[in-house]
Amino acid sequence: MNIQKQATAVWNGTIKDGKGHLTSQSGVLKQAPYTFVSRFQNGSGTNPEELMAAAHAGCFTVDCKNRWNHGRRISGNGTIGRKNLSGK
Numbered sequence: 001m002n003i004q005k006q007a008t009a010v011w012n013g014t015i016k017d018g019k020g021h022l023t024s025q026s027g028v029l030k031q032a033p034y035t036f037v038s039r040f041q042n043g044s045g046t047n048p049e050e051l052m053a054a055a056h057a058g059c060f061t062v063d064c065k066n067r068w069n070h071g072r073r074i075s076g077n078g079t080i081g082r083k084n085l086s087g088k
Contacts, residue, residue: 009048022046053078 007029011020021031029046037043057078065074 022048022051049080049082053080056080 006025008023009020010023012018016036019033019035021033022029023031029051033045034047035043035045038045039047039049055078057076060078061074061076064076
C-alpha cells in the first residue's frame with residue numbers, strides 16, 4: 001500500500017515574535033495557527049509536536065485494532081517530547 005499525504009507550514013517573522021499556520025491536504029487543518037508561545041510555552045494554538053503525537057496515537061490504535069479485534073472501541077495515546085540537547 002503506497003499512501004502519501006501532504007501538509008504545508010508557513011512561518012512569518014522572527015522565531016519569537018512571528019507566527020505561522022499549518023494546512024493539511026485533507027483540509028482538516030486549514031491555516032491552523034501556531035506561534036512560539038504555542039510551541040514552547042503551552043500557549044493556545046497547535047504545534048508540530050502535538051500533531052506528531054496525534055498521528056502516532058492514530059496509527060498505533062488502528063494497528064492494535066487490526067491485530068486484536070476486541071470489542072467495539074479501542075483508544076490510544078501518543079506523547080512527543082522535546083529536550084534541549086545544546087545546553088542553551
